[in-house]
Each structure stands twice: as structure tokens, then as C-alpha cells.
Amino acid sequence: MAIITISRGSYSKGKDIAEAVAEQLGYDCVSREVILEASDRFNIPEIKMTKAIHDAPSILDRFSHGKTAFITYYQSALTRRVLKDNVVYHGLAGHLLLKGIPHLLKVRVIAALPARIKNETEQNGLSEQDARSLILKDDEERRNWTRNLYGVDPWDSSLYDMVMCIDKFTMENAVDFICRAASLEQFKTTKASKQMMKDMTLACEVKAALIDQQFDVVVTSEHQNIIIYTKASGRNLQKLEQRASALAHEIPSIHNIEVHAGITYPENVV
Numbered sequence: 001m002a003i004i005t006i007s008r009g010s011y012s013k014g015k016d017i018a019e020a021v022a023e024q025l026g027y028d029c030v031s032r033e034v035i036l037e038a039s040d041r042f043n044i045p046e047i048k049m050t051k052a053i054h055d056a057p058s059i060l061d062r063f064s065h066g067k068t069a070f071i072t073y074y075q076s077a078l079t080r081r082v083l084k085d086n087v088v089y090h091g092l093a094g095h096l097l098l099k100g101i102p103h104l105l106k107v108r109v110i111a112a113l114p115a116r117i118k119n120e121t122e123q124n125g126l127s128e129q130d131a132r133s134l135i136l137k138d139d140e141e142r143r144n145w146t147r148n149l150y151g152v153d154p155w156d157s158s159l160y161d162m163v164m165c166i167d168k169f170t171m172e173n174a175v176d177f178i179c180r181a182a183s184l185e186q187f188k189t190t191k192a193s194k195q196m197m198k199d200m201t202l203a204c205e206v207k208a209a210l211i212d213q214q215f216d217v218v219v220t221s222e223h224q225n226i227i228i229y230t231k232a233s234g235r236n237l238q239k240l241e242q243r244a245s246a247l248a249h250e251i252p253s254i255h256n257i258e259v260h261a262g263i264t265y266p267e268n269v270v
Contacts, residue, residue, distance in 0.1 A: 001085040001189040002182045003101065003197075005094030007108045007154060010138045011116040011123075013171055014109040018090035020175045025182065030081050031091040038077035042212065049074075071097075071149060072211045075270065076204040083201050085189050095159055096150050101200065102193040105182050108160040109174065112167050195223065202226070202253055203270045209247055215240050218269040226257040229265035237261050 004021065008014020015031070022029035039046040049070075075097045082089060082098065095106040111119075113135065120131040146154040157163045162181055166174050181187065199221035206226055207219040217230045217240070232240050241259050248257045 002103050002105050002187045003082045003085060003098065004088045004105045004107060004178065004182055005098065006088065006090040006178075007093075007095055007106070007160065008090065009110060009116065009142070010135055011119040012109050012111040013119075013166060013174075015090055017109055017166075017171055017174050017178070018088050020171065021178050021182075022088040024175060024179050025086070025088075027086045027088050029088045029090070031089065034074065034077045034081055034089075034091060037081065038073045041077060042073040042208065044070075044073065067149065068216075069211045072204065072208050072270075076201075076208040079197070079201040079204045083197055085194075085197075093146060093150070093154075096146070096152070098200070101197055103187050103189040103197075105162070105178070105187045106160045107178055107181075108154075108157070108163040110163065110165050112165070115167055198253075199224065200270065202251070205251060206247060206254070206257075207270055209250075210240070210243060213243060215243065218265050220266060220269045224253055224255040226254055228257070228259045229263060229269065230259065230261050232261060 004018075004027070006014050006018045006021075008017075018031075019029050021027070035046060035049045038044065039049050074092065078089070078091075078094065078097055081087065085103070095104075095108075098104050113132070116135050117128055117131045120126060120135060121128055124131070126134070143154055146152060152159060162178070164174055164177065169177075202224060203219040203221040203226065206221070206228070207217060210217050210219075210228070215230065215236075216232070217228050219229070220227050226244075228240070228244055230237065230240055237259070244257050244259050248254050
């Protein structure tokens with residue numbers, strides 16, 4: 001059992017490969033479903049969620065709480081979706097939103113620009129020049145998205161376990177390679193890695209509940225013991241502590257919850 005994320009450029013057959021991998025392994029295949037769940041849970045219109053994915057990064061600042069809130073809501077919805085394992089996810093920054101989970105197989109599917117242009121002209125009837133312009137614009141927007149939010153380049157191969165240029169492979173070849181990798185021992189779910197996924201899901205749920213009330217926090221969880229890190233002080237800190245105490249009763253899976261103010265937080269936070 002594993003979680004597979006497939007990052008891809010437009011017209012690189014990444015969506016088709018993701019769906020075929022899921023079918024061959026008997027996994028769920030999710031992408032847009034995460035947007036729908038985040039939209040429903042956090043009362044954000046679907047069209048705004050969708051635009052925030054496909055438009056320039058600055059659109060996130062138009063939300064009432066800005067980009068941090070949007071990403072928190074989306075990450076919370078995603079972690080809930082993949083918690084059960086046996087999932088192929090092709091969508092927004094899965095390799096980064098689920099970073100640190102041992103049974104996560106991170107795949108990047110790429111294709112040469114001429115092949116992508118050919119795919120777009122055949123599918124949408126565009127001229128080669130228009131297709132080229134659209135693809136390059138989409139690539140730049142996706143790169144800006146990741147750079148703006150995470151400070152990394154999505155084309156950096158070190159972010160992935162497998163980078164596959166499909167120009168010389170059939171889709172069947174690509175699917176077979178990914179399925180073989182997913183069956184390797186190092187990507188199998190263990191009791192420890194399952195606990196890490198539960199902790200990430202819980203931390204995301206707590207942070208989403210706090211961000212919704214405009215608290216600026218980062219959250220970590222270890223065996224359902226929650227630590228909230230904040231720069232808040234005075235009355236704002238008191239309000240945060242009161243809300244955290246209430247969450248301990250509202251979310252049954254929390255074992256313990258603490259608020260730490262003015263302390264440097266560790267890396268494994270959401």
C-alpha cells in the first residue's frame with residue numbers, strides 16, 4: 001500500500017498515466033475532488049478554489065485570510081483524502097503538501113515541448129504558435145506558484161523519487177514503471193508511517209480550525225499530541241489558548257494540546 005503523487009506539466013499525459021496507474025493498482029485516483037472537499041468544508045466557492053490553482057499566485061491574497069489560509073484548507077482536505085492509503089493524486093503540489101511521509105512515492109512526468117504542442121493542437125485545434133504560447137504560459141504560472149509558496153522550483157528533480165520523460169516510452173511503459181516502484185518495500189505503509197500520516201492529518205485539521213479564526217500559527221502533532229507555535233502575545237495569545245482548549249474537546253482524536261509562544265518551531269510542522 002502506498003500514496004502516489006504525480007506532478008506533471010500540461011499535455012504531458014500525466015492525468016492519463018495517473019488514472020491508468022490507479023486502475024492497475026486498484027487505487028483511488030483524486031485531483032479535483034480535493035478542491036470540492038475544501039470548498040465544501042471551508043465554505044469557499046469552488047470557482048475561487050479553482051482559480052487559485054490555475055491563476056497567478058497573487059490571487060491567493062484576495063481571499064479574506066490570504067494565501068496561508070487557502071493552502072491550509074487545501075492541505076487539510078488532501079490529507080483527509082489520502083489518509084486511508086492506496087491513492088494516486090495528480091494535482092496541486094502533492095509532493096510538497098505531503099512532504100515527509102515515508103510511504104509517499106513522488107513522481108514527475110515530463111515531455112518535450114514539441115510533443116506537448118502536438119498534443120494540444122490535436123486536442124484543441126490550435127495553431128502551433130498559439131499552442132506553444134499557452135503551454136509556456138502555463139509552465140511559468142505553475143513554476144511561479146511553487147516558487148511563491150514553497151521557495152523551490154517544481155522542475156528540480158531532487159523533489160521527486162522518479163522523474164520520467166515519456167517521449168520514448170508508451171503510456172503503458174510509464175504506468176508499469178510507476179506500479180513497480182510503488183510495490184517496492186521502501187514505499188509500503190508501516191505502522192510508523194501510518195501514524196505519521198495520521199499526525200499530519202490531525203495537525204492540518206487543527207491549523208485549519210485556527211486559521212479560520214485568523215490565528216497565525218504553525219502546528220505539529222506526534223501521536224495525536226498537538227503543539228501550536230505562535231508569535232502571538234497578550235490578549236491575542238489568551239484568545240488562542242482558549243480556542244486551542246476548545247479544540248481539545250471538539251476533535252476527539254486529540255490526546256493533548258499545548259500552545260508555545262515565542263519559541264522557534266521544528267521543521268515537521270504544517
